[in-house]
Structure formats: structure tokens, C-alpha cells
Amino acid sequence: MSNFQRDLQRYIAITAIGPSALRSQGAPGVISAAREFLASLPLSPFGTHDAREFTARLNATTLRLQAAFPRPARHWGAARKAINLFLRDACYNVYLRETHDLAKAEPWLELPLDAVGARELRRVLGRVVPVWPGLKHLPPEMSLTYQREASALAEQRQIARVHLDVSLWVRGRPG
Numbered sequence: 748m749s750n751f752q753r754d755l756q757r758y759i760a761i762t763a764i765g766p767s768a769l770r771s772q773g774a775p776g777v778i779s780a781a782r783e784f785l786a787s788l789p790l791s792p793f794g795t796h797d798a799r800e801f802t803a804r805l806n807a808t809t810l811r812l813q814a815a816f817p818r819p820a821r822h823w824g825a826a827r828k829a830i831n832l833f834l835r836d837a838c839y840n841v842y843l844r845e846t847h848d849l850a851k852a853e854p855w856l857e858l859p860l861d862a863v864g865a866r867e868l869r870r871v872l873g874r875v876v877p878v879w880p881g882l883k884h885l886p887p888e889m890s891l892t893y894q895r896e897a898s899a900l901a902e903q904r905q906i907a908r909v910h911l912d913v914s915l916w917v918r919g920r921p922g
Contacts, residue, residue, distance in 0.1 A: 858908050
């Protein structure tokens, strides 16, 4: 990997995990731990057409990032959101997308979940999905339920579910 690629990946890690992305997760250092982890994460293994392979890699990486967080902040939901934000932004970056073949993974990338996205997903779908428990308390099973609902909405809109974050996040913000 070139210095440019390494610097670009670090840049994406820093910008994807902004100050509000993981706020109130239970300990200082969560954001810096996520950024450091993601800056050195091998991206090429995520560039696959195989949904099972991608999901297995995503699940394993979520557990590794969760373990890298400071002890009181080792929340699965926070780790999953950080990885999903980072992979989304890496996929949106032409250099990282091409170098690591991330276009292959676009159909499998998840909607980065948070309170705003969950609320807007419920509103847009017009049906009840589980009550949002917060990142600290988000279990994998509930995340999967939200991802299935996001997939259904994305299919209606003829986009990959990761792209729903653009409209859901914007609509959930004032201004």
C-alpha cells in the first residue's frame, strides 16, 4: 500500500468517525480507538461478491473493534456503527473503492444504525420496528432486524441499503 493510500485510509477513518458518531458510549477514548483500528484495517478482504464471506468478515471485525474499545465502552452496537460508517465512506472514495475492489461489497454494506436512522426508518416504512435501544444496548439480532427492514426499503428505492443513510440522516436533521 502506498503512503497516499495509507494516509487516505487514515483520513477516511478520522472523518467517518466524527465527534458525534460515538458520543456517550461510556468511556473516553472510544473515538480514537475506533479511528486507530479502522485506519489499519485491511480493506481488500471486504471486496467480495460473496454475501456470506462479507458478513462473516464484518461480524469478526465488529468483535475485534469491540474488544479494542476501552473496557467500559465495549458495546457491539458502537463497534458495528463505526465499521459501517467507515466502510460506507471507503466505498464512496474512488481511490479506496478501486484499490480494494469495494464495489463488489456495495450490495452487502449495511445501513449505519443510530437513533436518527432508526427513527426515520420507522417513519418512512410506516410500520413498527423494534424500539431503538441505543448503541450501548443494540444486540446483533436487533441490528439484523433493522438491516432487513432497510433492505426492503432500499429494494423499493432501487439502491443499496447503505445509501439509505444519505436520505434518512439528512431528513432526520434540522436545517
